[in-house]
Amino acid sequence: MKKIAYFPGCSLAGMDAEYDEASRLAARELGIELVEVEDWNCCGATSGHSTDKELSVMLPGRTLGTVEKMGLDTVTAACAACFSRLVTAQEILKEDKEMASRLMPELGISSPDAVKVLSLLRVIADIPKDEIAGKIKVRLEGLKPACYYGCLIARPSGLVGEEHPENPMAMDNLMSLTGAEPVRWYHKTECCGAALSLSRTDIVLAMNAKLIKMARDAGANCIVTTCPLCFTNLDLRQPQARKVVNETAPPMPAFYFSEILALALGIPRKKLGFDKHTIDVGPLLDHVLGASAGKGGE
Amino acid sequence: MPRIGVFICHCGINIEKTVDTAKVAEAARSFPGVVFAADYKYMCSDPGQNMILDAIREYNLDRIVVGACSPSLHEPTFQACVAKADLNPYFFEMANLREQVSWVTHDREMATEKAIQAVRMAVAKAGKSEPLASQSLPITKKALVIGGGISGIQAALDIAEAGFPVILVEREPSIGGRMAQLDKTFPTLDCSACILTPKMVEAARNPNITIHTYAEVENVAGFIGNFEVTIRKKARSIDMSKCTGCGVCYEKCPVKVPNKFEEGTGERKAIYVPFPQAVPNKPVIDREVCLHFTKGKCGICAKMCPAEAVVYNQEDEVITEKVGAIIVATGFDLFDTKRYEEYAGGAHPDMITSLQFERLINASGPTQGKLRRPSDGKEPETIVFIQCVGSRDDKMGRPYCSRICCMYTAKQTILVREKFPNARIFVFFMDIRTAGKNYEEFCRRAIEDYNAEYIRGRVSKIYPSGDKLIVEGSDTILGRPVEIAADLVVLAAGAEARADAKDLARMLGIQTDQYNFFSEAHAKLRPVETMTGGIFLAGACQFPRDIPDCVASASASAAKALALFGKPELASLPTVAKVDESRCSGCMACLSVCPYSAVTMEEVKNKSGGIREVARVNPGVCQGCGACAAACNAGVIDLLGYTNEQIACQVDAALL
Amino acid sequence: MNIITPEKTDKQFLEKIEKESGQNLTACNQCGKCTAGCPIAGFFDIMPHEVMRSLQWGLKDDLLNSHFIWLCVNCMACRERCPREISVSEVADALRREAVKEGVKPAEPDVATFHKNFMGVITMNGRLHEVMLTALQNVFTFKPFKDAMLGVGLFLKGRLKLLPGRIKDAGFLKLISGRLKKN
Known part of the structure; x- marks a missing residue:
């Protein structure tokens, strides 16, 4: 089993435990052991870099130092914001030599890129296709996800390791392997409003109403994300967003990509926290899994 | 002393x-x-x-x-x-x-x-200088023009009219170039073909001009006044002397492929003439797609041809020509708009390039000039033009202004308005650049008389929604975002150097700039000359140019060639390399480094009567670069005017 | 009077933000693509391209008092598409930090409060705690029942942990709260 340091982050340790659980289970099925970073602390997103540049490096910086101490060469975060702060801290340390010389010894970092930072999506997407395909136990035909990458996993290109900032395909390709049919849509990397969720909820609701409409217009029957902030805005706040635009179409179920993957890898539905979603995913899963059971002859 | x-x-x-x-x-x-x-x-x-x-x-x-x-x-x-x-x-x-x-x-x-x-x-x-003198060299008073667009045609005509022979080489099956693809021309709105085709016909008729279409220059040797060029005439699979241009062959050909001349908006056959006014108006067979060549079947064109002009087993013909001057007029490529992924993922049927627009609105184009949405054939009601697509964009590696787009976009809005009086026509622009005679007035007409609605701001994103394309832009003058649901989006694709410009530059021994456009010898005072004597530039291969500027630079380059032909002979360079043959060991190190093929190996007799090989420099060909002198292991090659002794004295003086 | 005169502008501010953001601010040629693609431009008082122009002038007060600096969520769409390769996102960060440093009364008090509470929670525990953050946000913005129903729903689904997690490394907590106070 390949060992990779894993930074869960506050959201996954709190409200978004189902993402954490699904990610660990899916990774294990695919031969990757996620080793939790010891005594990890908050990455600071997004208030850290809004308050103080040095603090915005110190917070994720400690994690980079800890991973080195743990003797692992790669760290992954499932949360897009955590991932973004980790790579950005490395970038700032590379550019600002003065700050680097002050902070790196304190944080236990030997060199800014001593540890490789990858998003969990990238870690899984880098596994050879055939290897994943061979492990798919449940085909999710009938699932038509709009793969939603959000901002921080796709931008800035050159730093995040995804090739096409406007039309990334890593998640789409994974979804296709499960038998799902991801839709072509044009808002994969459009912002969800992120941290304004608590302070300017009005803006976030308007943005999410648009995203959901675009996914629906593209023929999607669910929206799949990699980021707890996106998920919260799309799932938890969807009922509010619907009211703002007087939406009459049925609600759009939202998932984390690792939930879908875990399901396809044969993790029992009950072990995944689908009941914790705000938008009821039951009927869609019944439909998809029912079809799969019929075909698979299980 | x-x-x-x-x-x-x-x-x-x-x-x-x-x-x-x-x-x-x-x-x-x-x-x-x-x-x-x-x-x-x-x-x-x-x-x-x-x-x-x-x-x-x-x-x-x-x-x-x-x-x-x-x-x-x-x-x-x-x-x-x-x-x-x-x-x-x-x-x-x-x-x-x-x-x-x-x-x-x-x-x-x-x-x-x-x-x-x-x-x-x-x-x-x-103190160590020796008197030097030049020799006289002959001039071959014949020109080669590479590229048969408006620039190449103009340069060829000017030289031919002065009484000197010209060889015009074009790689497509017909001369005409980009101008042949255009509908109308700014700022006069006269039809492009109407003013171009007479020049094409004139070039074909002029006894001083030999046109080789479907041909490419393969090698260039020699120097100013004395070039030797190798031209590959690709097999057309047609006997040009028998073909009458009746067209029955391409009527009957069963193979359809996208027509490059139509920028992919229309189709052609495997045997084809690219457009009706082609010169020469005789077809070629595209062997990549022809069933006879791909599957060994069909043969319909040969059966149908009344003149028995189809020759499947025709082979490429390689010819050599001696010329005294070369004019490079290879034109430009269009920026690949697919690189803008934020614009509908790079491609959408209803998002077309400016050149595709020219074909779609052209009466001889694939839609007979009826401009319709490619996706469903509907009449467009809202049309959005976007300027600077692949221009003034560092991110795309194209920080320069393409110079032609402001004007052709204004022209295109007028052409649309003439077809659709009630359409809404929007133009997103960064700056309107109309520095040219009657250009600003023309653009004002587009805005005031033809009601094109100009919006100052770039477009950030385009995406399909229903049967529309949503264009997200901004009006920077008002400081507000703008969103337009468009039926048709036209991208003003920037101009860039030909993809293979570097290869040609290497073959000719001329320079290119950071964008691979060919470099002039001096930005202000020698704008059509290259750093290599006898090679001149015309048109958009040097930098984006509109038609009047292309024609002017073509005539200027012709004048340079004619000035050369007006001399009775050339004075050779006195500062050439010279081998001390008595000390040359014949190692041939100089032979391989000479970029002008000026070094040859000659047999000389030893004192003892034996025969050995030594290097000799042809002073007429040598350009005095000094590469051989530097490469010579024995140090027996001197560059006259910069002899080893002189350089050594300079070094001594520097170290004093 | 709302006339710009060179005397009213602060060119040193331009240099400061240029250094702090790492962006070449004079490179902006006002094409407006940042504004065109900004998902929340519709809510701004100053558009992203106007921010860049204001910086080129050195209109410090306009910028530090703007809603823009608090509303930009750093989605980086501007950064990704800018033809001059400038990141307005980094500029927004730098301006926001400058406003905090200078103690400017924030034009978006709720957003500023959010950041303050957020930093407060993580310097106390080293980790974020959603319930605590939301409660603080509601108290300090005088909206005690905002999102209360969402909270109840989440609680019933077992998604809310009532007690915050805390890191063991007390030295680090001291270090970051020291840095925060220094600001």
């Missing part, structure tokens, strides 16, 4: 400001061989030159050193000056005290010191 005179120029204050010229002259008086030294405000002026002539007479000088600007500017001036006093021009030596000293520092003390050193080196070199 030579008698050397030294003259230090102030160049106004250009040199004097940083270099103590009087002190330099004073120092020069103590250099070995110097019998006279002075400084003066402008050495290149008449009084400055007279000062040199007077000093030569008065002090009986036989070597002259001038410390002034770059030799590339005034060396010829001073060489002519000393020649007046019956001195060999190569007894003149120049030290560059401006570009290499005064302009690169503000430190007067160090600059003066460096200037003294530079003059000391020049004096040391001048």
Whole structure:
């Protein structure tokens, strides 16, 4: 089993435990052991870099130092914001030599890129296709996800390791392997409003109403994300967003990509926290899994 | 012992400001061989030159050193000056005290010191100079024009009309180029084909012009006045002498593929003429797609041809031609708009390039000029033009302005308005650049008379929604985002260098700029010449140009070629390489480094009567680059005017 | 009077933000693509391209008092598409930090409060705690029942942990709270 340091982050340790659980289970099925970073602390997103540049490096910086101490060469975060702060801290340390010389010894970092930072999506997407395909136990035909990458996993290109900032395909390709049919849509990397969720909820609701409409217009029957902030805005706040635009179409179920993957890898539905979603995913899963059971002859 | 005179120029204050010229002259008086030294405000002026002539007479000088600007500017001036006093021009030596000293520092003390050193080196070199003379060389008074667009056609016509033969090489099956693809032309709105085709026909009819279409230049050897070019005439699979151009072959051909001439908006057959007014109006077979060649089947065209002109087993023909001048007129490529992924993921049927628009609105185009949405054939009601797609964009590696898009976009809005009086026509622009005769007025007409709605701001994103394309832009004048649901989006694709421009540059030995456009010899004063003698530039292969500018540069390059042909003969370069054959070991190191193929191996007799091979430099071909002299293991090649001895003396003087 | 005169502008501010953001601010040629693609431009008082122009002038007060600096969520769409390769996102960060440093009264008090509370929670525990953050946000913005129903729903689904997690490394907590106070 390949060992990779894993930074869960506050959201996954709190409200978004189902993402954490699904990610660990899916990774294990695919031969990757996620080793939790010891005594990890908050990455600071997004208030850290809004308050103080040095603090915005110190917070994720400690994690980079800890991973080195743990003797692992790669760290992954499932949360897009955590991932973004980790790579950005490395970038700032590379550019600002003065700050680097002050902070790196304190944080236990030997060199800014001593540890490789990858998003969990990238870690899984880098596994050879055939290897994943061979492990798919449940085909999710009938699932038509709009793969939603959000901002921080796709931008800035050159730093995040995804090739096409406007039309990334890593998640789409994974979804296709499960038998799902991801839709072509044009808002994969459009912002969800992120941290304004608590302070300017009005803006976030308007943005999410648009995203959901675009996914629906593209023929999607669910929206799949990699980021707890996106998920919260799309799932938890969807009922509010619907009211703002007087939406009459049925609600759009939202998932984390690792939930879908875990399901396809044969993790029992009950072990995944689908009941914790705000938008009821039951009927869609019944439909998809029912079809799969019929075909698979299980 | 030579008698050397030294003259230090102030160049106004250009040199004097940083270099103590009087002190330099004073120092020069103590250099070995110097019998006279002075400084003066402008050495290149008449009084400055007279000062040199007077000093030569008065002090009986036989070597002259001038410390002034770059030799590339005034060396010829001073060489002519000393020649007046019956001195060999190569007894003149120049030290560059401006570009290499005064302009690169503000430190007067160090600059003066460096200037003294530079003059000391020049004096040391001048002391060892030998008289040199040029030989006369013949000129082949025939031109090669590469590229048969409007620029190439114009250059060919101008040279032919002056009475000299021209070979015009075009790689497509017809001449005509980009201009043949256009519908109307700005700022007069006359039909592009109507003004181009007479010139195409004229070029074909002119007895001084030989046109090779479907042909490419494969190799160029030789030098100014004496080039030898190899041209590959690709197999057309048609006997041109038998074909009558009746067209029955392409009517019956069963294979349909996208037509490059139509920018993919229409189809052609496997045997085809690219467009109805093609010159020559005789087809070619595209062997990549023809069933006869791909599957060994069909043969319909050969069966149908009443003239029996289809020749499947025709082979490429390689010909060589001797020419004295070459005009490069290879035109431009269009920026690949697919690189803008934020614009509908790079591609959408209802998002077309400006050149596709020209074909779709052209009466001889695939839709007979009926502009419809490619996706569903509906009449467009809202049309959005977006400028600067692949221009003025560092991110795309295209920071330059493509110069033509502002005007053609204004023209295209007028063409749309004429077809659809009620449509809404929007143009997103960054700046409107209309510097040309009647250009600004034309653009104002588009806005005021034809009601094109101009919005100042770039577009950030385009995405399909229902049967519309949503265009997200901004109005920076108002400071507000703008969203338009469009039926048709036209991207003003920027112009860029031909994808294979670098290869051609290498073949011709000419330079390219950072965008792979061909470089002129001087941005202001030699705009159509290259750094290689006898090779000239015309049209958009040099930088994006509109039709009037292309035609003007084509005529200018023709004038340069004609000026060359007007001379009875060429004076060869005196500063060429020379082999001391008695000491040459025949290792051939020089042979492989010569970029002009000027070195040959010759058999000579030893004293003992044996025969051995030595290198010999053809002084007519040698361009004096010095590569062979540097490569020579035995050090027996001298570049005249820069002999090994002279260089060694300079180095000694520098180390003093 | 709303006239710009060179005397009213602060060119040193331009240099400061240029350094702090790492962006070449004079490179902006006002094409407007940042504004065109900004998902929340519709809510701004100053558009992203106007921010860049204001910086080129050195209109410090306009910028530090703007809603823009608090509303930009750093989605980086501007950064990704800018033809001059400038990141307005980094500029927004730098301006926001400058406003905090200078103690400017924030134009978006709720957003500023959010950041303050957020930093407060993580310097106390080293980790974020959603319940605590939301409660603080509601108290300090005088909206005690905002999102209360969402909270109840989440609680019933077992998604809310009532007690915050805390890191063991007390030295680090001291270090970051020291840095925060220094600001």
